[in-house]
Amino acid sequence: MIRLERVTKLYAGQKNPVVNELTLEIPAGEVCILLGPSGCGKTTTLKMINRLVAPTSGEIYVNGQNTREVDPIKLRLNIGYVIQEIGLFPHMTIAENIATVPREKKWPRDKIRACVHEMLRLVGLEPDLYSERKPATLSGGQRQRVGVARALAADPSILLMDEPFGAVDPITRSHLQNEFLRIQEKMRKTVVFVTHDIDEAIKMGDKIAVMREGKLVQYDSPEKLLSAPKDDFVEKLVGHNRTLKRLHLIQVKDVLHKETPVVKPESSLEDVARISSQSKIRAVFVVDQDRRLLGVIPSNKLNNWNGNEKAADVFEPLQNIIEAKATLNDALSVMLGAGEWYVAVLNNGSEFAGIVTLGGLLELVKEDAA
Amino acid sequence: MRLNKEWTKFSLPLFLLAGAGFLVIWYFVKNPGGAMAARILTYQHIGWLLAQHILMVLISSFMAIMTAVPLGIIVSRPRLRVAGVIIENTVNIAQTVPSIAVLALFFTFLGLGFSTAVFALWLYSLLPVLRNTYAGMKLVPAEIVEAAKGMGMSPRRVLTRIELPLAIPVIMAGIRTAVVINVGTATLATFIGAGGLGHLIVTGITVQRHELLFTGSVLSALLAIFCDHMLGGLESLVRPG
Numbered sequence: 133m134i135r136l137e138r139v140t141k142l143y144a145g146q147k148n149p150v151v152n153e154l155t156l157e158i159p160a161g162e163v164c165i166l167l168g169p170s171g172c173g174k175t176t177t178l179k180m181i182n183r184l185v186a187p188t189s190g191e192i193y194v195n196g197q198n199t200r201e202v203d204p205i206k207l208r209l210n211i212g213y214v215i216q217e218i219g220l221f222p223h224m225t226i227a228e229n230i231a232t233v234p235r236e237k238k239w240p241r242d243k244i245r246a247c248v249h250e251m252l253r254l255v256g257l258e259p260d261l262y263s264e265r266k267p268a269t270l271s272g273g274q275r276q277r278v279g280v281a282r283a284l285a286a287d288p289s290i291l292l293m294d295e296p297f298g299a300v301d302p303i304t305r306s307h308l309q310n311e312f313l314r315i316q317e318k319m320r321k322t323v324v325f326v327t328h329d330i331d332e333a334i335k336m337g338d339k340i341a342v343m344r345e346g347k348l349v350q351y352d353s354p355e356k357l358l359s360a361p362k363d364d365f366v367e368k369l370v371g372h373n374r375t376l377k378r379l380h381l382i383q384v385k386d387v388l389h390k391e392t393p394v395v396k397p398e399s400s401l402e403d404v405a406r407i408s409s410q411s412k413i414r415a416v417f418v419v420d421q422d423r424r425l426l427g428v429i430p431s432n433k434l435n436n437w438n439g440n441e442k443a444a445d446v447f448e449p450l451q452n453i454i455e456a457k458a459t460l461n462d463a464l465s466v467m468l469g470a471g472e473w474y475v476a477v478l479n480n481g482s483e484f485a486g487i488v489t490l491g492g493l494l495e496l497v498k499e500d501a502a
Numbered sequence: 503m504r505l506n507k508e509w510t511k512f513s514l515p516l517f518l519l520a521g522a523g524f525l526v527i528w529y530f531v532k533n534p535g536g537a538m539a540a541r542i543l544t545y546q547h548i549g550w551l552l553a554q555h556i557l558m559v560l561i562s563s564f565m566a567i568m569t570a571v572p573l574g575i576i577v578s579r580p581r582l583r584v585a586g587v588i589i590e591n592t593v594n595i596a597q598t599v600p601s602i603a604v605l606a607l608f609f610t611f612l613g614l615g616f617s618t619a620v621f622a623l624w625l626y627s628l629l630p631v632l633r634n635t636y637a638g639m640k641l642v643p644a645e646i647v648e649a650a651k652g653m654g655m656s657p658r659r660v661l662t663r664i665e666l667p668l669a670i671p672v673i674m675a676g677i678r679t680a681v682v683i684n685v686g687t688a689t690l691a692t693f694i695g696a697g698g699l700g701h702l703i704v705t706g707i708t709v710q711r712h713e714l715l716f717t718g719s720v721l722s723a724l725l726a727i728f729c730d731h732m733l734g735g736l737e738s739l740v741r742p743g
């Protein structure tokens with residue numbers, strides 16, 4: 133848990149404080165987004181939590197301890213810190229980068245090694261391929277993953293993230309966000325996340341703290357922020373198409389179509405046609421015994437089947453696939469991109485969970501508006 | 503295999519340069535071009551002058567590194583920003599003073615001799631090392647230093663594990679410049695009676711024996727290239743990434 137009490141930061145020689153009487157409580161295990169235009173004091177607030185910046189007045193408590201009273205080095209060793217990818221140490225290998233905090237904590241060598249491997253796997257990088265490479269040989273997205281792995285290495289209960297996904301392209305950013313949410317669901321860290329991107333804030337945050345000129349304007353859940361912006365500033369910040377923004381809030385796994393018709397590859401086309409006729413969905417999905425998605429049979433293919441053909445002979449592969457952790461906004465963009473009326477949803481990258489349809493999405497938006 | 507190839511690339515020119523040096527010495531000892539020059543151009547005498555020269559460069563460069571690197575690190579600390587700017591400008595101005603003037607200046611205080619020469623060379627080579635150390639430390643991206651601090655490294659650890667490794671190529675380049683300049687400047691040491699290869703050059707000019715002049719200048723040139731190449735190899739060895 134992190135608690136800020138009337139925290140103010142005034143730099144010498146400046147008239148207006150960067151952060152002004154900020155009071156904020158971040159419950160354990162939640163993701164709190166500090167959102168606001170540049171210069172609103174969000175990064176300064178973040179840096180005051182690990183005392184990279186010393187507050188002019190006010191108190192900050194981390195896990196019940198006043199940060200003024202603990203050794204800043206010890207404080208920081210127990211707080212993960214992620215900044216944009218430029219924060220990786222260019223002269224160290226990926227393994228050495230990730231081992232930074234464990235090394236400072238003087239862990240034994242083999243424990244550090246095991247930790248580095250675990251962290252690399254956690255962020256989806258193959259340890260054997262990446263641990264001995266230098267940051268410069270990685271893509272922006274991979275470097276950012278390493279940044280997250282490095283911050284998580286010593287298993288801190290608190291994570292500070294300063295625009296961590298700001299320097300990558302939108303597609304990679306969306307992937308990294310989804311992966312971070314997956315990790316966060318498991319780890320339940322207390323996260324303070326700085327961004328100026330409202331879409332990112334809505335997607336990632338349990339709570340959003342909107343800041344303006346050093347002051348807290350509104351501190352609410354994303355739903356509340358969208359439905360009841362406190363003033364013109366917040367309303368402008370969240371934008372006009374708020375209904376569309378709410379698509380960021382909902383994960384596809386929560387709005388799956390309930391009865392998606394599924395067949396085995398060895399099913400005869402007669403069976404397939406029968407199953408298809410019982411469903412409102414104009415397609416049948418082919419999965420193997422582990423429920424891995426093999427392909428799809430569009431219903432127009434079922435009009436003239438002959439007795440010998442099996443489902444395995446006629447199914448088509450499909451590209452419009454999405455992870456269960458993705459948001460409806462992601463689903464919509466995949467559908468529009470593929471020109472399809474549905475998107476197939478996979479659990480853990482292979483198991484077929486169901487589909488989300490364009491019709492279902494419209495229903496939801498309609499319900500929402502009502 | 504790769505290491506072997508790199509090693510050959512590094513060591514072969516050094517052997518060639520040393521070989522060329524011996525060849526030059528051997529040739530002029532055999533062909534001194536006159537009885538007067540023959541008295542000077544002996545293996546023993548050339549060896550003695552060469553040793554003096556190398557010793558002057560070694561001691562002054564070593565002392566310069568030992569003083570300028572720590573000083574450069576100290577003035578690069580954010581707390582000493584003002585001192586850093588002052589030192590940087592002083593160094594840049596001081597660098598424009600001709601080396602012979604530095605020698606002459608100190609000879610008036612410290613008198614003639616080897617140690618005066620070493621002292622002047624030290625002072626003169628302090629400048630490039632100091633400037634490069636300061637620049638190298640300042641070139642380390644602030645974000646990286648902040649990331650290191652934010653993760654809980656102590657200031658000393660940030661310095662030794664992050665800043666110094668990243669600044670070392672620039673520092674090494676400064677050392678390389680300083681040593682090469684030193685080899686050249688040390689030829690002037692003979693004017694204050696400190697010996698060195700300059701002795702051959704100056705005597706060669708005075709008595710108009712180009713054999714002497716040639717031996718001295720070629721040997722000091724070879725020595726400069728030798729040092730440059732050796733430090734260049736060292737530089738690529740410490741380069742991160």
